[in-house]
Amino acid sequence: MSPEGRGIARGHLPAAAGTEAFRILHVSTGNVCRSPITERLTRHALAHRLGGPVAGDLIVESAGTWGHEGAPMEANAAAVLADFGADASGFTGRELLDEHVIRADLVLTATRDHRAQVISMGHSAGLRTFTLKEFTRLVRAIDPATLPPLDDGMGERARTLVRAAAALRGWLLAPSPDADEVYDPYGAPITFFRSIGDEINQALEPVVTALTGVTTPR
Numbered sequence: 705m706s707p708e709g710r711g712i713a714r715g716h717l718p719a720a721a722g723t724e725a726f727r728i729l730h731v732s733t734g735n736v737c738r739s740p741i742t743e744r745l746t747r748h749a750l751a752h753r754l755g756g757p758v759a760g761d762l763i764v765e766s767a768g769t770w771g772h773e774g775a776p777m778e779a780n781a782a783a784v785l786a787d788f789g790a791d792a793s794g795f796t797g798r799e800l801l802d803e804h805v806i807r808a809d810l811v812l813t814a815t816r817d818h819r820a821q822v823i824s825m826g827h828s829a830g831l832r833t834f835t836l837k838e839f840t841r842l843v844r845a846i847d848p849a850t851l852p853p854l855d856d857g858m859g860e861r862a863r864t865l866v867r868a869a870a871a872l873r874g875w876l877l878a879p880s881p882d883a884d885e886v887y888d889p890y891g892a893p894i895t896f897f898r899s900i901g902d903e904i905n906q907a908l909e910p911v912v913t914a915l916t917g918v919t920t921p922r
Contacts, residue, residue: 726762727764728746730742733769736778740792742814745790747791748788748790754918769818773798780892780893783894800822816881835886840910840911842876887900
């Protein structure tokens with residue numbers, strides 16, 4: 705079992721009998737800025753939509769292609785999470801390993817370079833690895849009525865969503881090379897961190913809606 709505080713979602717119950725947990729892996733460079741923000745905002749948004757902690761059939765984690773193993777989240781990243789009411793506690797960075805890619809059902813990267821690095825690791829990762837913004841663009845084009853109901857399990861709904869997004873990838877191209885990038889705020893002032901946090905939060909909104917079938921509560 706993975707140790708607490710290494711980017712792994714904590715407090716999850718075991719997956720329902722006969723099901724496997726669906727794992728979302730967020731990837732950036734150092735695993736101290738973008739991917740921790742994305743990981744914790746994903747968890748926060750899921751809990752908000754579902755009215756409580758996410759059940760054990762969905763696990764959200766993160767790692768870095770040059771991950772600072774054991775490092776704390778950047779203070780500005782934690783401040784951004786606080787702005788959204790998300791929990792930054794207990795996080796430590798980790799380096800991306802083969803095992804993380806092997807067990808991930810969906811890999812969402814900050815940039816196209818990160819996506820290429822994950823795919824180059826093999827493990828048939830190509831059909832389940834996207835940049836975050838690329839996945840958002842594809843998800844927007846998927847009719848939610850074609851996804852299994854949440855009663856069938858979030859894992860089943862999520863796996864169907866990933867397959868549908870992969871099928872659309874060659875048809876819905878980015879309007880520009882930069883459209884699928886989330887730029888690195890490392891070393892930047894808090895204002896830039898906040899702009900990156902807003903980008904990430906906006907990109908996650910349709911993804912979380914598709915996963916849960918629940919729109920943003922008003």
